Amino acid sequence: QQQVKQSPQSLIVQKGGISIINCAYENTAFDYFPWYQQFPGKGPALLIAIRPDVSEKKEGRFTISFNKSAKQFSLHIMDSQPGDSATYFCAASMIGGFKTIFGAGTRLFVKA
Amino acid sequence: DAGVIQSPRHEVTEMGQEVTLRCKPISGHDYLFWYRQTMMRGLELLIYFNNNVPIDDSGMPEDRFSAKMPNASFSTLKIQPSEPRDSAVYFCASSLNPAWEQYFGPGTRLTVT
Numbered sequence: 001q002q003q004v005k006q007s008p009q010s011l012i013v014q015k016g017g018i019s020i021i022n023c024a025y026e027n028t029a030f031d032y033f034p035w036y037q038q039f040p041g042k043g044p045a046l047l048i049a050i051r052p053d054v055s056e057k058k059e060g061r062f063t064i065s066f067n068k069s070a071k072q073f074s075l076h077i078m079d080s081q082p083g084d085s086a087t088y089f090c091a092a093s094m095i096g097g098f099k100t101i102f103g104a105g106t107r108l109f110v111k112a
Numbered sequence: 113d114a115g116v117i118q119s120p121r122h123e124v125t126e127m128g129q130e131v132t133l134r135c136k137p138i139s140g141h142d143y144l145f146w147y148r149q150t151m152m153r154g155l156e157l158l159i160y161f162n163n164n165v166p167i168d169d170s171g172m173p174e175d176r177f178s179a180k181m182p183n184a185s186f187s188t189l190k191i192q193p194s195e196p197r198d199s200a201v202y203f204c205a206s207s208l209n210p211a212w213e214q215y216f217g218p219g220t221r222l223t224v225t
Contacts, residue, residue, distance in 0.1 A: 032211055043116075043203050043216030044155070089155065093211040098167060100214060104154045 002027060004092050006103030013110050019077040021106045023090035026071065030092040034100070035064065035075050038087045047088070048075075080110045116217035118204050124223045130192040133220045135204030136185055143210045146179055146189050147203040149219070155203075160210065161187065194224045 005024045013019045023033075034049035050057045050064040050073065057064045063076040077084055087107050093100040117136040125131055137144045145160040159169040164181045172179070176195070181187040191198055201221050205214040 034213065041218075043205070043219050044214075045216065046213045049213070095209075095211045098160070098162075098210045099157065100210065102155045102157075 002099075002101055004090060004101050004103040006090050006106060008106060009104070010107040011109070013077075013080045013108065015080065015082060015110055015112050017080050017110075019075075019080045019084065019108055019110070021075045021088055021090070021108070022072065023074065023092075023103050024070075024072045025092050025101075027092070027094075028071070029094050029097075030101075031095050032093045033064070033066065033073050034091050034093075035062075036089040036091060036102075038089065038105075040086075044087075044089055077108075080108075082110045082112045084108060085110050116204055116206055116215050118202075118217035118220050120220060121218060122221050122223075124225065125194055126225055127195055128193040129224075130190065131194045131198075131222060131224075133189040133202050133204075133222070135187045135189070135217060137187070137204070137206030138215055139185065141206035141208055141215070142184075143207045144181060144187050145205040145207075145210075145214060146187070147205065147216075149201045149203060150199075158189070162210075191222075194222075196224045198222060199224050 035047045036044035037047040038044040061078045066073045087105045089105045090103040119134045146158040148156045158171045159179045161181045179189045201219045203219045205216045207214045
């Protein structure tokens with residue numbers, strides 16, 4: 001119930017391609033879905049987040065697509081660049097709750 | 113603000129020794145979290161505090177682990193005695209609200225030989 005399942009575990013994309021990372025959750029009480037980006041040797045940092053009242057949120061080359069009925073959400077990185085190579089974590093939490101549940105992470109490598 | 117500060121950045125110690133990791137959260141953040149990251153288990157929440165009070169320590173793996181937050185600007189995570197399987201990167205994070213953005217520190221890479 002509290003898990004967030006993330007896939008794939010790793011992803012290799014050519015420069016200029018689209019990177020897609022998927023997440024699924026069980027608890028319908030979750031109402032905040034952030035994505036964190038982590039570069040080697042650094043802590044995770046918030047990249048983009050969405051609430052379930054919208055189906056899509058776009059910030060630059062990064063887009064979150066949200067499917068409330070399927071309890072799934074995904075991160076799309078358009079025109080992927082080598083600088084996007086990092087580990088990406090999806091997460092879920094409840095406003096008023098006390099925890100953020102993180103997915104297992106996806107290691108993205110963008111080939112130049 | 114300098115962000116979340118952690119020290120040391122790297123720690124190498126021998127099995128059986130006591131290890132203390134330190135964290136200074138962002139000023140004004142009421143919530144502080146300790147995480148452990150390994151390749152096998154990913155990012156695990158160990159414990160979190162609200163207004164210096166431990167709220168949930170269910171993620172603390174064993175009694176060898178303990179955490180304190182004596183004031184709003186300082187927290188420690190102690191491992192005593194340390195074991196090789198404790199080798200990991202330990203992150204501290206803080207936030208205004210636990211359900212919203214968490215600000216992570218740079219982490220402490222712990223190696224227990």
